[in-house]
Amino acid sequence: MNKNKKKLKALLAILTVIFSCLTCSTGINIFTDSDEVNLGKQFDAEIRKNFKEYPIYENKELKDYIDKNIFREVLRSPEVKKKEVYNYQIEIIKNDSILNAFAIPGGYIYLYTGLLKYLDSEAALAGVIAHEIAHVERRHATQKITTYYGISIILSIALGENPSQVTELVANLFTGLAILANSRANEDESDEYSIKYLLGTRFYPGAVKFFFEKLRDDGLVSKGSSKLATFLSTHPDPIDRISSAEKRLKMLGIEILDYKSNDNRIFKDKYKINVLSKLK
Numbered sequence: 001m002n003k004n005k006k007k008l009k010a011l012l013a014i015l016t017v018i019f020s021c022l023t024c025s026t027g028i029n030i031f032t033d034s035d036e037v038n039l040g041k042q043f044d045a046e047i048r049k050n051f052k053e054y055p056i057y058e059n060k061e062l063k064d065y066i067d068k069n070i071f072r073e074v075l076r077s078p079e080v081k082k083k084e085v086y087n088y089q090i091e092i093i094k095n096d097s098i099l100n101a102f103a104i105p106g107g108y109i110y111l112y113t114g115l116l117k118y119l120d121s122e123a124a125l126a127g128v129i130a131h132e133i134a135h136v137e138r139r140h141a142t143q144k145i146t147t148y149y150g151i152s153i154i155l156s157i158a159l160g161e162n163p164s165q166v167t168e169l170v171a172n173l174f175t176g177l178a179i180l181a182n183s184r185a186n187e188d189e190s191d192e193y194s195i196k197y198l199l200g201t202r203f204y205p206g207a208v209k210f211f212f213e214k215l216r217d218d219g220l221v222s223k224g225s226s227k228l229a230t231f232l233s234t235h236p237d238p239i240d241r242i243s244s245a246e247k248r249l250k251m252l253g254i255e256i257l258d259y260k261s262n263d264n265r266i267f268k269d270k271y272k273i274n275v276l277s278k279l280k
Helices: 003-026 033-050 060-075 113-118 120-139 140-158 164-173 185-197 207-217 229-234 238-251 267-275
Strands: 091-095 101-104 108-112
Touching: 033 101, 033 140, 060 091, 060 120, 060 164, 060 238, 091 113, 101 120, 101 229, 108 113, 108 120, 113 207, 120 185, 140 185, 164 185, 185 207, 185 229, 207 238
Parallel strands: 091 108
Antiparallel strands: 101 108
16 A cells, blocks of 8 residues: 555544534535546446446437437536536436436436336426436535445545445445435425526426426326336425426516427427437
8 A cells, every 4th residue: 555545544534534424414525526527437337337227228310319409408508517527428228117317427317218208398308308417517416425425435436445336336326225315405406407407498498397297197196106116216296396396487487388388499299200209
Protein backbone atom coordinates (compact mmCIF):
# COMPACT_ATOMS: atom_id res chain seq x y z
CA MET A 1 0.00 0.00 0.00
CA ASN A 2 1.51 3.37 -0.98
CA LYS A 3 1.81 6.32 1.37
CA ASN A 4 -1.15 8.21 -0.14
CA LYS A 5 -3.47 5.27 0.37
CA LYS A 6 -2.33 4.93 4.01
CA LYS A 7 -3.16 8.59 4.57
CA LEU A 8 -6.51 8.20 2.90
CA LYS A 9 -7.36 5.17 5.02
CA ALA A 10 -6.48 7.03 8.20
CA LEU A 11 -8.62 9.93 7.10
CA LEU A 12 -11.40 7.51 6.24
CA ALA A 13 -11.64 6.29 9.84
CA ILE A 14 -12.30 9.84 11.04
CA LEU A 15 -14.61 10.84 8.21
CA THR A 16 -16.75 7.73 8.54
CA VAL A 17 -17.93 8.78 11.98
CA ILE A 18 -18.68 12.33 10.88
CA PHE A 19 -20.43 11.50 7.62
CA SER A 20 -22.50 8.65 9.04
CA CYS A 21 -24.51 11.29 10.88
CA LEU A 22 -24.41 14.02 8.27
CA THR A 23 -25.68 11.91 5.38
CA CYS A 24 -28.85 11.00 7.25
CA SER A 25 -29.65 14.50 8.44
CA THR A 26 -28.63 16.72 5.52
CA GLY A 27 -28.74 14.62 2.36
CA ILE A 28 -25.06 15.32 1.79
CA ASN A 29 -23.50 13.97 -1.39
CA ILE A 30 -19.77 13.18 -1.46
CA PHE A 31 -19.69 12.53 -5.22
CA THR A 32 -18.32 15.08 -7.68
CA ASP A 33 -19.68 15.43 -11.21
CA SER A 34 -16.66 13.47 -12.42
CA ASP A 35 -17.48 10.72 -9.92
CA GLU A 36 -21.05 10.67 -11.25
CA VAL A 37 -19.82 10.14 -14.80
CA ASN A 38 -17.36 7.40 -13.83
CA LEU A 39 -19.86 5.60 -11.62
CA GLY A 40 -22.49 5.81 -14.34
CA LYS A 41 -20.13 4.15 -16.83
CA GLN A 42 -19.55 1.30 -14.38
CA PHE A 43 -23.26 0.93 -13.67
CA ASP A 44 -24.07 0.92 -17.38
CA ALA A 45 -21.43 -1.76 -18.03
CA GLU A 46 -22.86 -3.94 -15.27
CA ILE A 47 -26.40 -3.49 -16.56
CA ARG A 48 -25.34 -4.50 -20.06
CA LYS A 49 -23.65 -7.62 -18.70
CA ASN A 50 -26.91 -8.71 -17.14
CA PHE A 51 -28.78 -9.31 -20.40
CA LYS A 52 -31.26 -11.66 -18.76
CA GLU A 53 -32.51 -8.96 -16.40
CA TYR A 54 -31.95 -6.00 -18.76
CA PRO A 55 -32.25 -7.24 -22.36
CA ILE A 56 -31.35 -4.39 -24.71
CA TYR A 57 -33.98 -3.78 -27.35
CA GLU A 58 -32.11 -3.89 -30.63
CA ASN A 59 -34.04 -1.46 -32.78
CA LYS A 60 -31.67 1.23 -33.98
CA GLU A 61 -34.28 3.10 -36.02
CA LEU A 62 -36.58 3.49 -33.01
CA LYS A 63 -33.80 4.38 -30.61
CA ASP A 64 -32.36 6.96 -33.01
CA TYR A 65 -35.76 8.58 -33.49
CA ILE A 66 -36.41 8.89 -29.76
CA ASP A 67 -32.87 10.10 -29.15
CA LYS A 68 -32.88 12.75 -31.86
CA ASN A 69 -36.46 14.00 -31.74
CA ILE A 70 -37.42 13.70 -28.08
CA PHE A 71 -34.45 13.06 -25.81
CA ARG A 72 -32.12 15.63 -27.41
CA GLU A 73 -34.96 18.11 -27.69
CA VAL A 74 -35.42 18.01 -23.92
CA LEU A 75 -31.66 18.25 -23.37
CA ARG A 76 -31.59 21.45 -25.43
CA SER A 77 -33.67 23.19 -22.77
CA PRO A 78 -31.62 26.00 -21.18
CA GLU A 79 -32.75 24.71 -17.79
CA VAL A 80 -30.73 21.50 -18.23
CA LYS A 81 -27.45 22.80 -16.82
CA LYS A 82 -25.11 19.81 -17.07
CA LYS A 83 -25.72 18.63 -20.61
CA GLU A 84 -22.04 19.21 -21.39
CA VAL A 85 -20.87 17.59 -18.15
CA TYR A 86 -22.75 14.31 -18.01
CA ASN A 87 -22.65 11.54 -20.57
CA TYR A 88 -26.31 11.76 -21.52
CA GLN A 89 -27.66 8.82 -23.49
CA ILE A 90 -30.73 6.64 -23.67
CA GLU A 91 -31.20 2.90 -23.95
CA ILE A 92 -34.33 0.80 -24.44
CA ILE A 93 -34.87 -2.37 -22.40
CA LYS A 94 -37.09 -5.06 -23.90
CA ASN A 95 -39.67 -5.89 -21.26
CA ASP A 96 -43.30 -5.28 -22.12
CA SER A 97 -44.46 -6.13 -18.61
CA ILE A 98 -42.82 -3.10 -16.98
CA LEU A 99 -44.29 0.39 -17.33
CA ASN A 100 -41.28 2.31 -16.11
CA ALA A 101 -38.05 4.16 -16.82
CA PHE A 102 -35.02 4.81 -14.67
CA ALA A 103 -31.86 6.90 -14.58
CA ILE A 104 -28.42 6.24 -13.14
CA PRO A 105 -25.63 8.70 -12.32
CA GLY A 106 -23.85 10.49 -15.13
CA GLY A 107 -26.74 10.76 -17.57
CA TYR A 108 -27.73 7.19 -18.46
CA ILE A 109 -31.48 6.81 -18.93
CA TYR A 110 -33.31 3.56 -19.66
CA LEU A 111 -36.83 3.17 -21.08
CA TYR A 112 -38.77 -0.09 -20.93
CA THR A 113 -40.69 -1.20 -24.02
CA GLY A 114 -43.71 -1.67 -21.77
CA LEU A 115 -43.71 2.06 -21.05
CA LEU A 116 -43.20 2.99 -24.70
CA LYS A 117 -46.15 0.82 -25.73
CA TYR A 118 -48.35 2.23 -23.00
CA LEU A 119 -47.79 5.93 -23.71
CA ASP A 120 -49.69 7.52 -26.58
CA SER A 121 -47.86 10.76 -27.40
CA GLU A 122 -44.41 12.23 -27.85
CA ALA A 123 -45.21 14.81 -25.18
CA ALA A 124 -45.97 12.07 -22.64
CA LEU A 125 -42.63 10.41 -23.37
CA ALA A 126 -40.88 13.78 -23.22
CA GLY A 127 -42.43 14.35 -19.78
CA VAL A 128 -41.07 11.02 -18.52
CA ILE A 129 -37.64 11.63 -20.03
CA ALA A 130 -37.49 15.14 -18.56
CA HIS A 131 -38.37 13.67 -15.17
CA GLU A 132 -35.49 11.18 -15.44
CA ILE A 133 -33.09 13.89 -16.58
CA ALA A 134 -34.07 15.82 -13.45
CA HIS A 135 -33.08 12.84 -11.28
CA VAL A 136 -29.64 13.00 -12.93
CA GLU A 137 -29.25 16.78 -12.78
CA ARG A 138 -30.38 16.92 -9.14
CA ARG A 139 -28.03 14.02 -8.33
CA HIS A 140 -30.66 12.01 -6.50
CA ALA A 141 -29.06 8.60 -7.07
CA THR A 142 -25.64 9.43 -5.64
CA GLN A 143 -27.22 11.28 -2.75
CA LYS A 144 -29.16 8.11 -2.00
CA ILE A 145 -26.06 5.94 -2.40
CA THR A 146 -24.06 8.16 -0.05
CA THR A 147 -26.78 8.01 2.58
CA TYR A 148 -27.47 4.29 2.21
CA TYR A 149 -23.92 2.94 2.08
CA GLY A 150 -21.98 5.61 3.95
CA ILE A 151 -18.60 7.11 3.24
CA SER A 152 -16.65 3.97 4.18
CA ILE A 153 -18.01 1.89 1.31
CA ILE A 154 -18.02 4.78 -1.15
CA LEU A 155 -14.38 5.69 -0.50
CA SER A 156 -13.30 2.05 -0.67
CA ILE A 157 -14.72 2.00 -4.20
CA ALA A 158 -12.95 5.27 -5.03
CA LEU A 159 -9.68 3.81 -3.76
CA GLY A 160 -10.12 0.75 -5.95
CA GLU A 161 -10.08 -1.59 -2.95
CA ASN A 162 -13.45 -3.20 -3.54
CA PRO A 163 -14.28 -3.41 -7.26
CA SER A 164 -16.98 -6.05 -6.65
CA GLN A 165 -18.94 -3.45 -4.69
CA VAL A 166 -20.05 -1.80 -7.95
CA THR A 167 -21.80 -5.01 -8.96
CA GLU A 168 -23.56 -5.08 -5.60
CA LEU A 169 -24.55 -1.43 -5.91
CA VAL A 170 -26.14 -2.08 -9.29
CA ALA A 171 -27.98 -5.14 -8.00
CA ASN A 172 -29.28 -3.28 -4.96
CA LEU A 173 -30.41 -0.29 -6.97
CA PHE A 174 -32.89 -2.39 -8.91
CA THR A 175 -34.00 -5.21 -6.62
CA GLY A 176 -36.38 -3.41 -4.33
CA LEU A 177 -34.02 -2.48 -1.50
CA ALA A 178 -34.46 0.85 0.26
CA ILE A 179 -31.99 2.58 -2.05
CA LEU A 180 -34.29 1.97 -5.01
CA ALA A 181 -37.03 4.26 -3.78
CA ASN A 182 -36.51 7.91 -4.50
CA SER A 183 -37.94 9.93 -1.68
CA ARG A 184 -41.25 11.72 -2.13
CA ALA A 185 -39.26 14.96 -2.19
CA ASN A 186 -36.98 13.64 -4.96
CA GLU A 187 -39.92 12.54 -7.10
CA ASP A 188 -41.74 15.80 -6.53
CA GLU A 189 -38.62 17.79 -7.41
CA SER A 190 -38.15 15.79 -10.60
CA ASP A 191 -41.77 16.42 -11.61
CA GLU A 192 -41.21 20.12 -10.97
CA TYR A 193 -38.07 20.19 -13.11
CA SER A 194 -39.76 18.20 -15.87
CA ILE A 195 -42.13 21.13 -16.29
CA LYS A 196 -39.22 23.58 -16.27
CA TYR A 197 -37.31 21.59 -18.89
CA LEU A 198 -40.29 21.22 -21.23
CA LEU A 199 -40.97 24.95 -21.11
CA GLY A 200 -37.94 25.34 -23.37
CA THR A 201 -39.12 22.76 -25.91
CA ARG A 202 -41.91 22.22 -28.48
CA PHE A 203 -43.75 19.93 -26.04
CA TYR A 204 -46.62 20.81 -23.72
CA PRO A 205 -44.88 21.67 -20.41
CA GLY A 206 -47.23 19.69 -18.18
CA ALA A 207 -46.82 16.38 -20.01
CA VAL A 208 -45.18 14.76 -16.98
CA LYS A 209 -48.71 14.15 -15.64
CA PHE A 210 -50.03 12.41 -18.76
CA PHE A 211 -48.67 9.00 -17.73
CA PHE A 212 -50.39 9.24 -14.34
CA GLU A 213 -53.66 10.39 -15.89
CA LYS A 214 -53.72 7.41 -18.23
CA LEU A 215 -52.93 5.05 -15.34
CA ARG A 216 -55.80 6.56 -13.38
CA ASP A 217 -58.30 6.25 -16.21
CA ASP A 218 -57.18 2.68 -16.94
CA GLY A 219 -57.64 1.72 -13.29
CA LEU A 220 -53.96 0.88 -12.83
CA VAL A 221 -53.09 3.04 -9.82
CA SER A 222 -53.86 0.37 -7.23
CA LYS A 223 -51.16 -1.78 -5.62
CA GLY A 224 -52.82 -4.82 -7.18
CA SER A 225 -51.57 -3.97 -10.65
CA SER A 226 -48.87 -6.49 -11.60
CA LYS A 227 -47.45 -4.26 -14.33
CA LEU A 228 -46.97 -1.45 -11.82
CA ALA A 229 -45.89 -3.42 -8.76
CA THR A 230 -42.33 -2.07 -8.78
CA PHE A 231 -43.35 1.43 -9.87
CA LEU A 232 -46.02 1.84 -7.20
CA SER A 233 -43.75 0.46 -4.48
CA THR A 234 -41.08 3.07 -5.18
CA HIS A 235 -43.04 6.16 -6.27
CA PRO A 236 -45.50 8.55 -4.61
CA ASP A 237 -49.24 8.36 -5.32
CA PRO A 238 -49.87 9.14 -9.03
CA ILE A 239 -53.07 11.03 -8.19
CA ASP A 240 -51.15 13.38 -5.89
CA ARG A 241 -48.60 13.95 -8.63
CA ILE A 242 -51.31 14.97 -11.10
CA SER A 243 -52.60 17.52 -8.60
CA SER A 244 -49.12 18.88 -7.86
CA ALA A 245 -48.31 19.27 -11.56
CA GLU A 246 -51.56 21.13 -12.22
CA LYS A 247 -50.91 23.51 -9.32
CA ARG A 248 -47.50 24.34 -10.79
CA LEU A 249 -48.97 24.88 -14.25
CA LYS A 250 -51.60 27.25 -12.84
CA MET A 251 -48.91 29.23 -11.03
CA LEU A 252 -47.07 29.59 -14.33
CA GLY A 253 -50.24 30.66 -16.13
CA ILE A 254 -50.16 27.58 -18.38
CA GLU A 255 -53.38 26.07 -19.71
CA ILE A 256 -54.30 22.78 -18.05
CA LEU A 257 -54.46 20.02 -20.66
CA ASP A 258 -54.76 16.28 -20.14
CA TYR A 259 -53.42 13.30 -22.07
CA LYS A 260 -56.61 13.07 -24.16
CA SER A 261 -56.11 16.54 -25.62
CA ASN A 262 -55.34 16.97 -29.31
CA ASP A 263 -53.31 20.13 -28.74
CA ASN A 264 -50.54 20.46 -31.34
CA ARG A 265 -47.87 20.35 -28.60
CA ILE A 266 -48.74 16.77 -27.68
CA PHE A 267 -47.87 15.00 -30.99
CA LYS A 268 -50.04 11.90 -30.82
CA ASP A 269 -49.90 11.15 -34.54
CA LYS A 270 -46.11 11.45 -34.63
CA TYR A 271 -45.87 9.00 -31.74
CA LYS A 272 -48.08 6.45 -33.50
CA ILE A 273 -46.09 6.70 -36.72
CA ASN A 274 -42.56 6.97 -35.36
CA VAL A 275 -42.68 5.03 -32.09
CA LEU A 276 -45.66 2.72 -31.68
CA SER A 277 -45.51 1.41 -35.24
CA LYS A 278 -41.87 0.40 -34.76
CA LEU A 279 -42.38 -1.51 -31.49
CA LYS A 280 -42.72 -5.26 -31.93
